[in-house]
Amino acid sequence: MIKRVIQLLFLLIGGTLGFVYIPKIMYLLNLGSGIPEWVSSPFAGMVIGAVIMAFLSFWFVDSLVNLIKTFEDRIIKAPVTDVLFGTIGLCFGLVIAFLIQLPLANLPIPGFSNILPIFIYIFLGYFFFQIGFKKRDELLGLFRLPSRSKDRKKDMRPEVVQSNDYIPYKIFDTSVIIDGRIADICQTRFLEGTMVIPHFVLEELQHIADSSDVLKRNRGRRGLDILNKIQKDHSIHVDLYEGDYEDITEVDSKLVRLAKEIGGIVVTNDFNLNKVCEFQKVPVLNINDLANAVKPVVLPGEELRVQVIKDGKEQNQGVGYLDDGTMIVVEEGHRYIGKTIDVVITSVLQTSAGRMIFAKPKLVEKAL
Numbered sequence: 363m364i365k366r367v368i369q370l371l372f373l374l375i376g377g378t379l380g381f382v383y384i385p386k387i388m389y390l391l392n393l394g395s396g397i398p399e400w401v402s403s404p405f406a407g408m409v410i411g412a413v414i415m416a417f418l419s420f421w422f423v424d425s426l427v428n429l430i431k432t433f434e435d436r437i438i439k440a441p442v443t444d445v446l447f448g449t450i451g452l453c454f455g456l457v458i459a460f461l462i463q464l465p466l467a468n469l470p471i472p473g474f475s476n477i478l479p480i481f482i483y484i485f486l487g488y489f490f491f492q493i494g495f496k497k498r499d500e501l502l503g504l505f506r507l508p509s510r511s512k513d514r515k516k517d518m519r520p521e522v523v524q525s526n527d528y529i530p531y532k533i534f535d536t537s538v539i540i541d542g543r544i545a546d547i548c549q550t551r552f553l554e555g556t557m558v559i560p561h562f563v564l565e566e567l568q569h570i571a572d573s574s575d576v577l578k579r580n581r582g583r584r585g586l587d588i589l590n591k592i593q594k595d596h597s598i599h600v601d602l603y604e605g606d607y608e609d610i611t612e613v614d615s616k617l618v619r620l621a622k623e624i625g626g627i628v629v630t631n632d633f634n635l636n637k638v639c640e641f642q643k644v645p646v647l648n649i650n651d652l653a654n655a656v657k658p659v660v661l662p663g664e665e666l667r668v669q670v671i672k673d674g675k676e677q678n679q680g681v682g683y684l685d686d687g688t689m690i691v692v693e694e695g696h697r698y699i700g701k702t703i704d705v706v707i708t709s710v711l712q713t714s715a716g717r718m719i720f721a722k723p724k725l726v727e728k729a730l
Contacts, residue, residue, distance in 0.1 A: 380411015
Protein backbone atom coordinates (compact mmCIF):
# COMPACT_ATOMS: atom_id res chain seq x y z
CA MET A 363 0.00 0.00 0.00
CA ILE A 364 2.80 2.43 0.90
CA LYS A 365 4.61 1.57 -2.33
CA ARG A 366 1.53 2.38 -4.42
CA VAL A 367 1.02 5.69 -2.64
CA ILE A 368 4.67 6.68 -3.22
CA GLN A 369 4.46 5.74 -6.91
CA LEU A 370 1.26 7.79 -7.27
CA LEU A 371 2.98 10.73 -5.56
CA PHE A 372 5.88 10.54 -8.01
CA LEU A 373 3.44 10.42 -10.92
CA LEU A 374 1.78 13.60 -9.66
CA ILE A 375 5.14 15.32 -9.18
CA GLY A 376 6.33 14.23 -12.62
CA GLY A 377 3.08 15.33 -14.25
CA THR A 378 3.20 18.72 -12.54
CA LEU A 379 6.84 19.33 -13.52
CA GLY A 380 6.15 18.18 -17.07
CA PHE A 381 3.10 20.42 -17.38
CA VAL A 382 5.10 23.49 -16.32
CA TYR A 383 8.62 22.96 -17.69
CA ILE A 384 8.61 20.58 -20.69
CA PRO A 385 6.85 23.06 -23.04
CA LYS A 386 9.34 25.74 -21.96
CA ILE A 387 12.30 23.42 -22.54
CA MET A 388 11.01 22.51 -25.99
CA TYR A 389 10.56 26.18 -26.82
CA LEU A 390 14.08 27.09 -25.66
CA LEU A 391 15.60 24.24 -27.68
CA ASN A 392 13.49 25.06 -30.74
CA LEU A 393 11.97 21.61 -30.72
CA GLY A 394 8.46 22.89 -31.38
CA SER A 395 8.90 23.36 -35.18
CA GLY A 396 8.19 20.43 -37.41
CA ILE A 397 6.14 18.48 -34.86
CA PRO A 398 2.40 18.59 -34.19
CA GLU A 399 1.29 21.40 -31.95
CA TRP A 400 -0.34 19.05 -29.42
CA VAL A 401 3.03 17.41 -28.73
CA SER A 402 4.43 20.67 -27.35
CA SER A 403 1.30 21.45 -25.33
CA PRO A 404 1.38 21.47 -21.49
CA PHE A 405 -0.88 18.42 -21.32
CA ALA A 406 1.50 16.38 -23.47
CA GLY A 407 4.33 17.59 -21.22
CA MET A 408 2.36 16.42 -18.20
CA VAL A 409 2.08 12.91 -19.67
CA ILE A 410 5.76 12.84 -20.63
CA GLY A 411 6.83 14.05 -17.17
CA ALA A 412 4.63 11.45 -15.44
CA VAL A 413 6.04 8.62 -17.60
CA ILE A 414 9.65 9.70 -16.98
CA MET A 415 9.09 9.97 -13.23
CA ALA A 416 7.33 6.58 -13.18
CA PHE A 417 10.37 4.91 -14.74
CA LEU A 418 12.75 6.71 -12.39
CA SER A 419 10.71 5.70 -9.34
CA PHE A 420 11.37 2.01 -9.99
CA TRP A 421 15.05 2.60 -9.13
CA PHE A 422 14.58 3.90 -5.60
CA VAL A 423 10.96 3.29 -4.53
CA ASP A 424 11.84 0.05 -2.68
CA SER A 425 14.63 1.74 -0.72
CA LEU A 426 12.31 4.60 0.17
CA VAL A 427 9.61 2.17 1.35
CA ASN A 428 12.12 0.32 3.55
CA LEU A 429 13.29 3.64 5.01
CA ILE A 430 9.70 4.64 5.81
CA LYS A 431 8.97 1.25 7.45
CA THR A 432 12.13 1.48 9.55
CA PHE A 433 11.16 4.97 10.69
CA GLU A 434 7.62 3.76 11.42
CA ASP A 435 8.88 0.85 13.54
CA ARG A 436 11.08 3.17 15.60
CA ILE A 437 8.20 5.58 16.16
CA ILE A 438 5.87 2.75 17.26
CA LYS A 439 8.41 1.34 19.71
CA ALA A 440 9.28 4.74 21.15
CA PRO A 441 7.42 5.85 24.30
CA VAL A 442 4.54 8.25 23.80
CA THR A 443 6.26 11.06 25.72
CA ASP A 444 9.35 10.78 23.50
CA VAL A 445 7.28 11.18 20.33
CA LEU A 446 5.16 13.97 21.85
CA PHE A 447 8.03 16.19 22.99
CA GLY A 448 10.05 15.45 19.86
CA THR A 449 7.10 16.58 17.72
CA ILE A 450 6.62 19.72 19.84
CA GLY A 451 10.32 20.54 19.41
CA LEU A 452 10.06 19.97 15.64
CA CYS A 453 7.06 22.31 15.32
CA PHE A 454 8.81 24.95 17.42
CA GLY A 455 11.91 24.71 15.21
CA LEU A 456 9.86 25.06 12.01
CA VAL A 457 8.13 28.15 13.35
CA ILE A 458 11.49 29.76 14.18
CA ALA A 459 12.83 28.79 10.73
CA PHE A 460 9.80 30.42 9.10
CA LEU A 461 10.39 33.66 11.01
CA ILE A 462 14.10 33.64 10.10
CA GLN A 463 13.57 33.04 6.38
CA LEU A 464 11.13 35.93 5.95
CA PRO A 465 13.85 38.64 5.68
CA LEU A 466 16.03 36.29 3.61
CA ALA A 467 13.39 36.14 0.86
CA ASN A 468 14.21 39.76 -0.06
CA LEU A 469 17.96 39.24 -0.47
CA PRO A 470 19.20 40.36 -3.91
CA ILE A 471 21.57 37.37 -4.25
CA PRO A 472 20.19 35.03 -7.00
CA GLY A 473 19.41 31.54 -5.76
CA PHE A 474 20.62 32.30 -2.26
CA SER A 475 17.18 33.35 -1.03
CA ASN A 476 15.71 30.04 -2.30
CA ILE A 477 18.32 27.55 -1.11
CA LEU A 478 19.19 28.98 2.32
CA PRO A 479 15.61 28.77 3.74
CA ILE A 480 15.47 25.04 2.90
CA PHE A 481 18.69 24.46 4.83
CA ILE A 482 17.36 26.53 7.76
CA TYR A 483 14.13 24.52 7.89
CA ILE A 484 15.99 21.19 7.90
CA PHE A 485 18.63 22.27 10.43
CA LEU A 486 16.32 23.97 12.96
CA GLY A 487 13.64 21.28 12.63
CA TYR A 488 16.15 18.52 13.41
CA PHE A 489 17.87 20.57 16.13
CA PHE A 490 14.71 21.35 18.09
CA PHE A 491 13.39 17.80 17.60
CA GLN A 492 16.49 16.49 19.36
CA ILE A 493 16.08 19.07 22.14
CA GLY A 494 12.46 18.04 22.71
CA PHE A 495 13.35 14.34 22.54
CA LYS A 496 16.35 14.38 24.88
CA LYS A 497 15.20 17.07 27.33
CA ARG A 498 11.68 15.70 27.85
CA ASP A 499 12.14 15.09 31.58
CA GLU A 500 13.41 18.62 32.21
CA LEU A 501 10.57 20.07 30.13
CA LEU A 502 8.06 18.06 32.15
CA GLY A 503 9.46 19.54 35.35
CA LEU A 504 9.59 23.02 33.84
CA PHE A 505 5.92 23.09 32.90
CA ARG A 506 4.92 21.14 36.03
CA LEU A 507 3.24 18.40 34.06
CA PRO A 508 2.73 14.89 35.49
CA SER A 509 5.97 12.99 35.78
CA ARG A 510 7.01 10.62 33.07
CA SER A 511 6.17 7.64 35.21
CA LYS A 512 2.56 8.79 35.35
CA ASP A 513 2.52 9.23 31.59
CA ARG A 514 3.72 5.68 31.23
CA LYS A 515 1.05 4.50 33.62
CA LYS A 516 -1.60 5.89 31.32
CA ASP A 517 -0.16 3.85 28.47
CA MET A 518 -0.22 0.66 30.53
CA ARG A 519 -3.00 -1.04 32.40
CA PRO A 520 -4.43 1.35 35.04
CA GLU A 521 -4.12 0.36 38.65
CA VAL A 522 -6.40 0.98 41.60
CA VAL A 523 -5.24 4.15 43.34
CA GLN A 524 -5.78 4.56 47.04
CA SER A 525 -4.97 7.69 49.04
CA ASN A 526 -3.44 9.36 45.95
CA ASP A 527 -0.88 6.55 45.67
CA TYR A 528 -0.41 3.77 43.17
CA ILE A 529 1.07 0.29 43.18
CA PRO A 530 4.50 0.33 41.46
CA TYR A 531 5.02 -1.76 38.37
CA LYS A 532 6.95 -5.01 38.79
CA ILE A 533 9.47 -5.32 35.95
CA PHE A 534 10.66 -8.89 35.27
CA ASP A 535 14.17 -9.61 34.10
CA THR A 536 15.22 -12.61 32.02
CA SER A 537 16.71 -14.66 34.86
CA VAL A 538 13.62 -14.53 37.07
CA ILE A 539 11.42 -15.68 34.18
CA ILE A 540 13.69 -18.62 33.34
CA ASP A 541 13.89 -19.53 37.04
CA GLY A 542 10.16 -20.39 36.97
CA ARG A 543 9.33 -19.76 40.62
CA ILE A 544 7.91 -16.34 39.74
CA ALA A 545 4.75 -17.92 38.31
CA ASP A 546 3.94 -19.58 41.65
CA ILE A 547 4.78 -16.38 43.54
CA CYS A 548 2.37 -14.39 41.34
CA GLN A 549 -0.38 -16.93 41.93
CA THR A 550 0.01 -16.59 45.70
CA ARG A 551 -0.68 -12.80 45.39
CA PHE A 552 2.55 -11.81 47.13
CA LEU A 553 3.23 -9.51 44.17
CA GLU A 554 0.62 -6.77 43.69
CA GLY A 555 -0.02 -4.52 40.73
CA THR A 556 0.94 -4.90 37.08
CA MET A 557 3.68 -7.27 35.98
CA VAL A 558 5.66 -5.62 33.17
CA ILE A 559 7.47 -7.74 30.57
CA PRO A 560 9.77 -5.48 28.50
CA HIS A 561 9.97 -6.31 24.81
CA PHE A 562 13.78 -6.45 24.93
CA VAL A 563 13.56 -9.13 27.65
CA LEU A 564 11.20 -11.12 25.44
CA GLU A 565 13.66 -10.80 22.55
CA GLU A 566 16.48 -12.08 24.76
CA LEU A 567 14.34 -15.06 25.80
CA GLN A 568 13.59 -15.83 22.18
CA HIS A 569 17.28 -15.58 21.31
CA ILE A 570 18.13 -18.03 24.11
CA ALA A 571 15.35 -20.38 22.97
CA ASP A 572 16.82 -20.38 19.44
CA SER A 573 20.36 -21.13 20.69
CA SER A 574 22.29 -24.06 19.24
CA ASP A 575 23.28 -25.08 22.78
CA VAL A 576 20.78 -27.62 24.11
CA LEU A 577 20.92 -26.37 27.70
CA LYS A 578 20.38 -22.73 26.72
CA ARG A 579 17.61 -23.70 24.32
CA ASN A 580 15.76 -25.60 27.03
CA ARG A 581 16.13 -22.71 29.49
CA GLY A 582 14.81 -20.24 26.92
CA ARG A 583 11.81 -22.41 26.09
CA ARG A 584 11.11 -22.89 29.78
CA GLY A 585 11.08 -19.10 30.20
CA LEU A 586 8.61 -18.70 27.32
CA ASP A 587 6.38 -21.38 28.85
CA ILE A 588 6.45 -19.56 32.19
CA LEU A 589 5.41 -16.32 30.48
CA ASN A 590 2.51 -18.07 28.76
CA LYS A 591 1.46 -19.56 32.09
CA ILE A 592 1.48 -16.14 33.77
CA GLN A 593 -0.38 -14.49 30.90
CA LYS A 594 -3.15 -17.12 30.90
CA ASP A 595 -3.83 -16.50 34.58
CA HIS A 596 -6.53 -13.81 34.43
CA SER A 597 -5.96 -12.87 38.05
CA ILE A 598 -2.49 -11.55 37.15
CA HIS A 599 -2.22 -8.22 35.33
CA VAL A 600 0.50 -8.51 32.68
CA ASP A 601 1.61 -5.77 30.25
CA LEU A 602 4.19 -5.94 27.47
CA TYR A 603 6.33 -2.80 27.33
CA GLU A 604 7.08 -2.12 23.65
CA GLY A 605 9.69 0.60 24.14
CA ASP A 606 13.42 0.13 23.74
CA TYR A 607 16.64 2.06 24.29
CA GLU A 608 18.71 2.08 21.12
CA ASP A 609 21.66 3.74 22.87
CA ILE A 610 21.99 0.88 25.41
CA THR A 611 23.07 -2.66 24.48
CA GLU A 612 22.93 -4.48 27.83
CA VAL A 613 19.50 -5.78 28.86
CA ASP A 614 20.25 -5.22 32.57
CA SER A 615 21.06 -1.56 31.93
CA LYS A 616 17.82 -1.17 29.99
CA LEU A 617 15.89 -2.65 32.92
CA VAL A 618 17.45 -0.21 35.37
CA ARG A 619 16.69 2.76 33.13
CA LEU A 620 13.10 1.60 32.56
CA ALA A 621 12.56 1.19 36.31
CA LYS A 622 13.82 4.74 36.90
CA GLU A 623 11.56 6.23 34.25
CA ILE A 624 8.27 4.54 35.16
CA GLY A 625 8.89 4.33 38.90
CA GLY A 626 8.87 0.52 38.80
CA ILE A 627 10.52 -2.25 40.81
CA VAL A 628 12.91 -4.74 39.20
CA VAL A 629 12.10 -8.36 40.02
CA THR A 630 15.14 -10.62 39.64
CA ASN A 631 17.22 -13.41 41.10
CA ASP A 632 20.44 -12.13 39.52
CA PHE A 633 22.89 -11.24 42.29
CA ASN A 634 24.85 -8.76 40.14
CA LEU A 635 21.73 -6.98 38.86
CA ASN A 636 20.53 -6.79 42.47
CA LYS A 637 23.73 -4.95 43.44
CA VAL A 638 23.54 -2.59 40.43
CA CYS A 639 19.96 -1.66 41.32
CA GLU A 640 20.92 -1.00 44.93
CA PHE A 641 23.85 1.17 43.83
CA GLN A 642 21.63 3.25 41.51
CA LYS A 643 18.86 3.56 44.12
CA VAL A 644 16.41 1.50 42.07
CA PRO A 645 13.93 -0.63 44.06
CA VAL A 646 14.54 -4.33 43.55
CA LEU A 647 12.85 -7.54 44.66
CA ASN A 648 15.12 -10.57 44.71
CA ILE A 649 13.16 -13.81 44.89
CA ASN A 650 16.18 -15.48 46.47
CA ASP A 651 15.66 -13.14 49.42
CA LEU A 652 12.05 -14.29 49.59
CA ALA A 653 13.08 -17.93 49.37
CA ASN A 654 15.63 -17.45 52.13
CA ALA A 655 13.09 -15.68 54.31
CA VAL A 656 10.60 -18.57 54.17
CA LYS A 657 13.17 -21.32 54.69
CA PRO A 658 13.20 -23.07 58.05
CA VAL A 659 15.52 -21.31 60.46
CA VAL A 660 18.53 -23.34 61.48
CA LEU A 661 20.96 -22.29 64.19
CA PRO A 662 24.50 -23.31 65.07
CA GLY A 663 24.43 -26.35 67.34
CA GLU A 664 21.33 -27.92 65.79
CA GLU A 665 21.49 -31.40 64.33
CA LEU A 666 20.43 -32.40 60.81
CA ARG A 667 20.44 -35.59 58.83
CA VAL A 668 21.91 -35.13 55.36
CA GLN A 669 23.23 -37.23 52.50
CA VAL A 670 26.77 -36.29 51.41
CA ILE A 671 26.74 -36.27 47.62
CA LYS A 672 30.09 -34.96 46.38
CA ASP A 673 33.42 -33.35 47.25
CA GLY A 674 33.59 -29.73 48.37
CA LYS A 675 35.97 -27.05 47.13
CA GLU A 676 38.32 -27.40 50.08
CA GLN A 677 40.22 -30.51 51.05
CA ASN A 678 38.26 -33.19 52.94
CA GLN A 679 34.97 -31.29 52.51
CA GLY A 680 31.74 -32.97 51.49
CA VAL A 681 28.60 -31.33 50.05
CA GLY A 682 24.98 -32.23 50.59
CA TYR A 683 21.60 -30.54 50.10
CA LEU A 684 18.43 -30.07 52.11
CA ASP A 685 15.01 -30.75 50.60
CA ASP A 686 14.61 -27.07 49.71
CA GLY A 687 17.93 -27.01 47.82
CA THR A 688 20.03 -25.36 50.52
CA MET A 689 23.69 -26.39 50.27
CA ILE A 690 25.35 -27.92 53.31
CA VAL A 691 29.16 -27.99 53.40
CA VAL A 692 30.30 -30.78 55.71
CA GLU A 693 33.80 -30.44 57.11
CA GLU A 694 35.67 -33.76 57.19
CA GLY A 695 32.81 -35.11 55.08
CA HIS A 696 34.89 -36.45 52.20
CA ARG A 697 34.91 -40.00 53.58
CA TYR A 698 31.11 -40.02 53.94
CA ILE A 699 30.33 -39.40 50.24
CA GLY A 700 27.32 -41.50 49.24
CA LYS A 701 26.21 -41.97 52.88
CA THR A 702 23.50 -40.34 54.96
CA ILE A 703 24.86 -39.08 58.28
CA ASP A 704 23.92 -36.85 61.19
CA VAL A 705 25.67 -33.49 61.23
CA VAL A 706 25.91 -30.62 63.68
CA ILE A 707 25.58 -27.09 62.27
CA THR A 708 28.56 -24.86 62.97
CA SER A 709 27.59 -21.67 61.07
CA VAL A 710 25.08 -20.30 58.53
CA LEU A 711 25.92 -17.87 55.72
CA GLN A 712 22.93 -16.12 54.14
CA THR A 713 23.11 -13.66 51.21
CA SER A 714 20.97 -12.55 48.27
CA ALA A 715 22.72 -15.22 46.21
CA GLY A 716 21.41 -17.94 48.52
CA ARG A 717 22.05 -19.59 51.85
CA MET A 718 24.91 -21.91 52.75
CA ILE A 719 25.17 -24.05 55.88
CA PHE A 720 28.46 -25.29 57.33
CA ALA A 721 28.43 -28.40 59.51
CA LYS A 722 30.54 -31.21 60.95
CA PRO A 723 29.73 -34.92 61.26
CA LYS A 724 28.16 -35.66 64.62
CA LEU A 725 30.66 -38.41 65.36
CA VAL A 726 33.57 -36.02 64.76
CA GLU A 727 31.88 -33.40 66.95
CA LYS A 728 31.56 -35.91 69.80
CA ALA A 729 35.16 -36.99 69.44
CA LEU A 730 36.26 -33.37 69.70
